[in-house]
Amino acid sequence: MRAVNINPKGFSRDQLKIYAYIVPLCLFMLLPILYIFTSAFKPISELFAFPPRFLVANPTLDNFSRLSQTTQQSTVSLGRYVFNSALVTLAVVLLSIIISSMAGYAFSKLRFRGSGLLFEINTIALMFVPVAVMIPRYLVIDRLGIINSYLAHILPLLSMPVGLFLLKQFIDQVPDELMEAAKVDGAGPLRVYWKVVLPLIRPAIATVAILAFQAVWGNTETSSMFTTKENMRTLSFFMSTLAAQNTGVAGQGVAAASMLIMFVPNILLFIILQSKVMNTMAYSGMK
Amino acid sequence: MKGGKAVDNKRSKRRGWFSVTRRRDLKGLLFMLPWTLGFGLFFASPLYQSVIFSLNKITITARGRRMAYVGLQNYYDIFQKDIYFVERLRAFFTNTLLSLPVILVFSLLIAMLINQKIRGKGLFRAIFFLPIIVVSGPMLNMLIQEGATTIPLIEQYGIYDALLNLPYFLQEPINYLFSQLIMVLWYSGVPILIFLAGLQKIDTSLNEAALIDGASSWVVFWKITLPSLRNMVLINAIYTMVFLATSEINEVIALIRSNMLAPDRGYGIASAMAWSYSLGIALAIVLIYLLIGREKKPELHKIAVYRKKGGARHAR
Structure with a gap:
């Protein structure tokens, strides 16, 4: 079981050549994150520099102060948006994990009639572009009478074909x-699911949690399509309107600052979950 | 149906609704229930609706939607009259054809590098997975707008000029590949993870046996590593294809989106486009399936043969 002791204790010269490949690539992968952090602190003159630069020469907090000024003009308090976003995000991440892992378990390990067909349907749904169902989805939500409620934010995002696809592959x-x-x-199937399957697929769950979080946290569509009241909208929608209010040169700065604020929870979640994600299937039990 | 099932389970004492298979079906369906409900309500039924929309000319008036059945006219229009659609579709598929292998090869390379015995493995894994939180979010649009995803060096140092010597049909895709190199690498987050999972499942004793028999690591890669990863390659190819096809920055999607809300084009045209596009992607995925194929399970077969032999010996 080499997979278990993944971190060798010592450092030997053999590892150097591997580092020679990996370290430059790592730096390369880190560039966008660096860019998000630095551009929030860039003064306007540097934001528009061409070619764009990754580092900031004269960091300033101007962008954030302008952002907070604009925030104070809004009729709904910032806290309300934060609360909406937090509630919706938490609900979607938890529920979609439970729903997709249950379905994935059923697809993968419980044999029942129609399972093959249903999974094929899910795979086909993967290919379908979500834009195309936006308006029919609005009609469904309208008919259910849940416009301007939290359910309008939560329910449409729960169907996550990619999540089910990944979880099923891991449960396999x-x-x-x-x-x-x-x-x-x-143990009955429910107990097997809860006590055996769920603990074993924790890495996959962490991955899906990150993907689901992405889908919800940055989502502006549910706010713009399924709600009409300002106090039911989410933080990401609010942030996107802020950037639109400050048009022109100042808007870019505000956009960069709001991007950083929206990005911080992402990276925090990533740091919390990453050790679980990364352990992939190292401890799948049997060989 | 009930009768058929009961025949299957002649020995089971409970029949009909409580036969073993029936209960098994029921358990499966119960686990599926939440998913099926949500899927039906928010995916299948809107999907069905959009088929209907794609066969209609939809005009939105002050009093509501007006639909007029036009048959396949919308499909005819987008392929024959629309100046952008076919062009963007072609561009998307050529670019995907190029970037898909690059993503797969790159992520396999990285996964194998990370799977080596080095220090700081966890950190490297985290870093290579990190772009996923950028690529699948709204940040990507902003980064692209600000030009952070292109490499300015390419235009400055002659690569572009060198491209001009190539035949025309290669020029555009290769130029795309270079200009999108950063993006292509960012897309590798999930594929790297899936490959890693696969690599860790390969029995190391297999590698060792091959090495003892004198195989070079090159041979081990082609004869052991790659065949064992076949299933993972397939999953990754499909995942990446879908990811590219439904990503926020996809030009075809941008076109569909802009048509959807345009008063003169209407939702019918947009639905027809979405359906044609999805069929194209489905076709591409079928091709991927045929090309890479499902993993056959030789091990199971071998085990069965082995057991049979063992069994025979016992009997003797």
Whole structure:
């Protein structure tokens, strides 16, 4: 089991050549994140410099002070937007994980009639561009009478074909023998799901959680399409309107600052979950 | 149906609704229920609706939607009259054809590098997965607008000029590949993870046996690593294809979106475009399936043969 002791204790010269490849590539991958952080602190003269520069020469907090000025002009308090976003995001991430992992478990390990067909349908749904269902979705939500409620934010985002696809692939890799053992010990499918499958696919769940978080946290569509009241809208929608209010040169600065603010929760979640994500299937139990 | 199932389970004492298979079906369906409900309500039914829309000319008036059935006219229009649609569709598929292999090869390389015995593995893994939180969010649009995703050096140092010597049909895609190199690398976050999971499942004793038998690591890669990763390659190819096809910055999607709200074009045209586009993607995925194929399970077969032999020996 090499996978378990992934971090060798010592440092040997053999590793140098690998570092020679990896370190430059890593720096390359980190550039966009660096860019998001620095451009929020750039004065206007530097924001428009061409070619764009990654580092900031004279950092300033102007962008943030302008952002907070604009915030104070809005009729709904900032706290309300934050609360809306937090509630919606939490609900969507938790519910979509539960729903997709349950379905993934059923697809992968419970044999029942129609499972093949349903999974094919999900795979086809993967290919369909979400834009195309926007207006029909509005009609559904209108008919359900949940416009201007939190449900209008939560329900449409729960159907996440990619999440189900990834989770099913991971559950496929959980050895059947583990489940058989649990069954012999008298566990029903719900218990097997809760006690065997869920703990084993934690890495996949962490990945899906990050993807789901992405889909919800930055989503402005549910706010602009399914709500009409300002106090039911989310933080990301509010931030996008702020950038639009400050048109022209100042708008870019405000946009950069709001981008950073929206980005911070992302990176925090990533840091919290990353150790779980990265452990992939190192401990899938059997070989 | 009930009768058929009952015949299957002659030995089971409970029949009809409580037969073993029936209960198994029921358990499966119960687990599926929340997903099926949500999927039906927010995906399948809107999808069906959009098929209907694509066959209609839809005009939005002050009093509401007006639909007039026009048959396949919308489809005919987008392929024959629209100046952008076919062009963008072609551009998307050529670019995907180029960037998909690059993403797959790059992520496999990175996954293999990270899977080596080096220090700071966890950190490297995190860094290579990090772009996922940029690429799948709204930040991407902003970064692109500000030009942070292109490499300014390419235009300055002759690569562009060198391209002019190539035949025309290669020029544009290769230029695209270079200008989008950063983006292509950012898309590799999830594929790297999936490959890593696959690499960690490969039995190391297999590698060791091959090395002892005198295989070079090059041979080990082609004969052991790559065949064991076949399933992962397939998953990654599909995932990346879908990711590219539905990403926020996709030009075809931008076209559909702009048509959707345009008063003179209407939602019918947009739906027809979305359907044609999705069919194209579906076709591409079928091609990927045929090309890479499903993993056959030779190990299972071998185990069965082995057991049979063992069994025979016992009997003797």
